[in-house]
Amino acid sequence: METIENKVVIITGASRGIGAAGARAFKAAGARVVLAARDEAALNEVAKEIGGALVVPTDVSDSDSVRSMVDRTLSEYGRLDAAFNNAGANYALRPVAEIPEEEFDQTLAVNLRGTFLCMKHEIKAMLANGGGAIVNMASTAGLGSAPGLASYVAAKHGVVGLTKAAANDYADKGIRINALAPGPIFTDPRMDPQQVGRWVPMQRVGRPEEVAAVAVWLCSDDASYITGAILPVDGGKLARSA
Ligand code: NAP
Helix, strand or coil, X not given: CHHHCCCEEEEECXXXXXXXHHHHHHXXXXXXXXXXXXXXXXXXXXXXXHCCCEEEECCCCCHHHHHHHHXXXXXXXXXXXXXXXXXXXXXXXXXXXXXXXXXXXXXXXXXXHHHHHHHHHHHHHHHHCCCEEEEEECCHHHCCCCCCEHHHHHHHHHHHHHHHHHHHHHHHHCEEEEEEEECCECCCCCCCHHHHHXXXXXXXXXXXXXXXXXXXXXXXXHHCCCCCCEEEECCCHHHCCC
């Protein structure tokens, strides 16, 4: 995809799963990639596999850490063009009354506060070079619900709202901000893809590359008139309500 070539792109949660697939997809499209997550050794593995990247160990729930992720990007490349704010975490399945307060706070800290902090620092850098594109990671759980996932559902609904609000704030300043809402994607070996796939109209779970490809496209100039969109990547899951 030529329209992402040479652009400087931050990918959070790049140490495994969808983020690592994002690293491969952005790099294959010719972008200069910055890989962020907490596990430096895993990030280095991904960087080696894709033939080179700037690795910046980052905790997205910590403002200083996120600020230095953006500062390191600017000192290495002099600009920031795009970001795939993919880092996220989920915890044990439990009904609302059983969720420990610390677990609720932690889920919001990574998924919602993390997305806010990334945008806060990335947008300042993008404004300095006249614009950019951000793709946040929501979920079908950010548009609907699922049993036992209340903290995650609340956090991802927050990501959806934050994305729309930020898109409004920066639409006239050259920054496009969208979010992805994936259905079940096979990133966790504990998932039974056959069983989970039966809940999806396409009768299968998604692959990380199928999400990453959409993130690359949304960050590219090919998506130049799209902002504030929450795009399902879910095999038709959200289209089925009965
Ligand atoms: P995953 O394999 O568990 O990867 C999560 C990534 O987030 C890892 O790279 C992890 O790296 C990073 N991360 C977690 N906490 C972090 C923190 N505090 N600071 C920085 N990075 C942090 O998950 P995944 O399945 O690829 O999911 C990626 C995103 O897609 C998440 O936002 C998830 O909610 C969303 N999503 C996934 C699915 C699915 O079915 N897989 C569906 C819908 C949405 P470190 O541990 O190294 O920090």
